Amino acid sequence: xxxxxxxxxxxxxxxxxxxxxxxxxxxxxxxxxxxxxxxxxxxxxxxxxxxxxxxxxxxxxxxxxxxxxxxxxxxxxxxxxxxxxxxxxxxxxxxxxxxxxxxxxxxxxxxxxxxxxxxxxxxxxxxxxxxxxxxxxxxxxxxxxxxxxxxxxxxxxxxxxxxxxxxxxxxxxxxxxxxxxxxxxxxxxxxxxxxxxxxxxxxxxxxxxxxxxxxxxxxxxxxxxxxxxxxxxxxxxxxxxxxxxxxxxxxxxxxxxxxxxxxxxxxxxxxxxxxxxxxxxxxxxxxxxxxxxxxxxxxxxxxxxxxxxxxxxxxxxxxxxxxxxxxxxxxxxxxxxxxxxx
Amino acid sequence: xxxxxxxxxxxxxxxxxxxxxxxxxxxxxxxxxxxxxxxxxxxxxxxxxxxxxxxxxxxxxxxxxxxxxxxx
Numbered sequence: 073x074x075x076x077x078x079x080x081x082x083x084x085x086x087x088x089x090x091x092x093x094x095x096x097x098x099x100x101x102x103x104x105x106x107x108x109x110x111x112x113x114x115x116x117x118x119x120x121x122x123x124x125x126x127x128x129x130x131x132x133x134x135x136x137x138x139x140x141x142x143x144x145x146x147x148x149x150x151x152x153x154x155x156x157x158x159x160x161x162x163x164x165x166x167x168x169x170x171x172x173x174x175x176x177x178x179x180x181x182x183x184x185x186x187x188x189x190x191x192x193x194x195x196x197x198x199x200x201x202x203x204x205x206x207x208x209x210x211x212x213x214x215x216x217x218x219x220x221x222x223x224x225x226x227x228x229x230x231x232x233x234x235x236x237x238x239x240x241x242x243x244x245x246x247x248x249x250x251x252x253x254x255x256x257x258x259x260x261x262x263x264x265x266x267x268x269x270x271x272x273x274x275x276x277x278x279x280x281x282x283x284x285x286x287x288x289x290x291x292x293x294x295x296x297x298x299x300x301x302x303x304x305x306x307x308x309x310x311x312x313x314x315x316x317x318x319x320x321x322x323x324x325x326x327x328x329x330x331x332x333x334x335x336x337x338x339x340x341x342x343x344x345x346x347x348x349x350x351x352x353x354x355x356x357x358x359x360x361x362x363x364x365x366x367x368x369x370x371x372x373x374x375x376x377x378x379x380x381x382x383x384x385x386x387x388x389x390x391x392x393x394x395x396x397x398x399x400x401x402x403x404x405x406x407x408x409x410x411x412x413x414x
Numbered sequence: 415x416x417x418x419x420x421x422x423x424x425x426x427x428x429x430x431x432x433x434x435x436x437x438x439x440x441x442x443x444x445x446x447x448x449x450x451x452x453x454x455x456x457x458x459x460x461x462x463x464x465x466x467x468x469x470x471x472x473x474x475x476x477x478x479x480x481x482x483x484x485x486x
Contacts, residue, residue: 209437211444219457324429328475335472361483369479377482378424379417390421397426401433 073266085137086277093133093281127298133278148267157189162304166297183229206316209408228307234326235303243287246279248395252322259318259406268313322402329371336369
């Protein structure tokens with residue numbers, strides 16, 4: 073694919089998904105309100121009810137340009153099918169979880185097989201779905217013949233659950249994932265993975281189109297349907313585009329949060345099943361870190377223990393700035409690929 | 415210093431530190447570990463270094479957390 077064609081498709085994917093998500097979010101918001109599909113915004117003193125399932129709008133906005141691109145570029149259809157199937161399967165797990173909450177471990181078990189479309193695609197068409205030689209900065213392509221395949225099941229389940237676990241404040245998921253998608257898109261461009269650039273741009277457009285509804289104070293919640301889908305697509309495209317390392321760096325705040333939660337709750341537990349909350353809301357609306365030793369350690373609790381009590385907007389700003397740091401490190405990592413002779 | 419700036423400085427510094435350490439391990443693996451004689455030995459030592467990095471990240475993050483939760 074030439075630069076002009078890539079530029080055209082990347083811009084089209086971004087704009088198409090942005091507009092489609094923006095308008096479908098309105099429809100989802102009104103549908104969820106009418107059907108009583110609402111969730112409590114626990115970080116507000118008056119505990120308002122907010123319509124949920126906003127992830128369906130992200131999914132719609134993402135799928136349309138990806139399908140359009142695959143129809144116009146038959147040589148990349150198998151990779152597009154992999155991305156579409158992964159997005160649909162992860163959304164199915166998410167929507168089930170939204171209606172009937174799954175246990176933490178069950179959710180992980182259900183997200184591990186989401187890597188199967190990638191593996192199947194590789195076995196059916198190894199020349200079009202090339203995986204197994206991740207690129208890292210300074211060094212270049214790694215020789216991980218066996219270990220890569222052992223770690224592959226975590227490539228989609230890891231980001232899916234990590235994004236899901238940090239989706240705790242208004243607007244945090246779309247803003248953090250959008251910032252994280254900038255270095256991954258840039259790296260895919262450096263590596264010459266044209267269709268990965270298009271998938272990333274479609275996802276970025278979706279998240280930007282969705283943000284006005286989810287930003288503080290939220291009018292629409294993403295739900296597990298959205299956070300699991302966004303994380304899965306990030307992981308899936310990272311494997312297809314060879315941007316695994318940059319994705320790992322870009323998602324460092326998410327992964328650090330997941331790592332702290334898993335280690336301090338002694339296993340994978342669904343957040344709704346954890347009795348002692350990591351943060352508490354004061355009467356004046358400020359958030360503070362729990363001093364209960366049984367409460368799990370989360371990134372937000374860590375932030376609040378460093379800063380002292382803060383408003384929800386300040387916590388969102390702190391998380392955004394942390395993602396800017398991670399995004400900058402990921403961008404530097406991507407630029408360093410060139411030093412590794414890629 | 416205000417809360418948000420303080421958090422960004424401390425945790426941003428922490429992320430940068432973890433990232434630098436990971437790059438250092440990548441270089442060590444490429445320059446030293448990949449010259450080891452057998453594939454099994456290379457895999458074991460290489461993976462050992464990455465696991466050690468992960469364990470360090472975990473322990474050091476907990477250390478930072480308890481340091482600040484004790485003060486607040």
